[in-house]
Amino acid sequence: MENKVTDFSGKWKMRSSENFEELLKALGVNVFLRKIAVRAASSPAVEITQQGESLSIKTSTSVRTTHVSFTVGQSFNETTVDGRPCTSFPKWETDSKIVCEQTLQKGDGTVTAWTRELTNDGELILWWLLHISSGFQPRTPPDVDMSKYTSFPDPVDNPFQVRGDEMKMEKKANMSERECDRRRARQNNWPPLPSFCPVGPCFYQDIDVEITQRFQRTVTIMYYFWMFGTCTLLFNLISSLAMFCVDPSGGVGLGLAILWGLLFTPCSFVCWYRPMYKAFRSDSSFNFFLFFFIFFAQVVVYIIMTIGIPGWGFSGWIVSLAALNTSVPVGAIMMINAIFFTSQAAMGVVMLKKVHSLYRQTDASFQKAQAEFTTGVMANQAVRNAAANAAQGAFTAPR
Secondary structure: OHHHOOOOOEEEEOOOOOOHHHHHHHOOOOHHHHHHHHHHOOOOEEEEEEEOOEEEEEEEOOOOEEEEEEEOOOOEEEEOOOOOEEEEEEEEEEOOEEEEEEEEOOOOOEEEEEEEEEOOOOOEEEEEEEEEOOOOOEOOOOOOOHHHOEOOOEEOOOOOOOOOHHHHHHHHHHHHHHHHHHHHHOOOOEOOOOOOOOOOOOEOOOHHHHOOHHHHHHHHHHHHHHHHHHHHHHHHHHHHHHHHHHOHHHHHHHHHHHHHHHHHHHHHHHHHHHHHHHHHHHOOHHHHHHHHHHHHHHHHHHHHHHHOOOOOOOOOHHHHHHHOOOOHHHHHHHHHHHHHHHHHHHHHHHHHHHHHHHHOOOOOOHHHHHHHHHHHHHOOHHHHHHHHHHHHHHHHOOO
16 A cells, blocks of 8 residues: 555745735735735745655745644644644545545634645645635635635646646636626725716725725825825915915915825825725835935925914914914905814824834835835836846947
């Protein structure tokens, strides 16, 4: 019998991973952790050593390295794909396939099982299945075909692929359906413009879907804070117009109020709100630092708005108090605007500290921000072409 034991030993490399994120989603893993897991599992290296029916599997990713050892026919402790401790029992299903049943060590619920199979042409296939912990019965969640979770390594010289015409047909049909759903779901939806508008939405934004629950409240508050700032600038325009009606010499202030409203509304959304949104969405160190730099400058501008320097187009306290000598109603309107500016500046300081405290609880760092920036710049074709042209010019320029 020992002569028939399949040898799984060797170094394996993944060629493709199907539906791994959908598997984690079916297990209830939140969006933030799913993104990290999918990115980390995109190129794992797996090394298997084997002595008879005892196997040792070492899996290395960019995030961590795991090691599991077991003997076929004997139970051992490991964790499910979503990190819950379980007791696993591997057994031979065929001469070349190991099936491992898993039982949660605490509580009941859906857990994963894995199957490793070595094909006749030297390809290693790993399938993840969902099953109910009380019995080894595969369970397929709605709209998710769990039979195609092929998420692990292949031989370096001969990568694996899912076999069987029937499975390939199902795979193509399901992928097409999911791709259509994904395109419909990911269609740009912000700003919410009417259908007859010739310009469509520029961004996709869904805080409940893209932001992990832990950060949703903060991101939502920042979104409403941006809208409050937009409304404050609009009210600033109205108060400046009122002042211009009673004092035509204030035309410069009205013109600047119009400029600030047109400038700060889109720029604040693009320059500090979107980086903050993307930072929490994908744990991006670069976007965190971009947000801190720009939003700090924005808070300084909020303080200048609150002061209300004459002729700058902001209905702050100095301008508002001076307006009372010209017209009490207009002065009252401008003082309301000054209160809005004051609230905006105070809230900006509070939210800057709040986001910074959440940033310190993540894995983001300045070193990662530098690495992200370098990767993003070098991935840009225009930047690479410019660098190549500059280098060529340096070597070919006449001396």
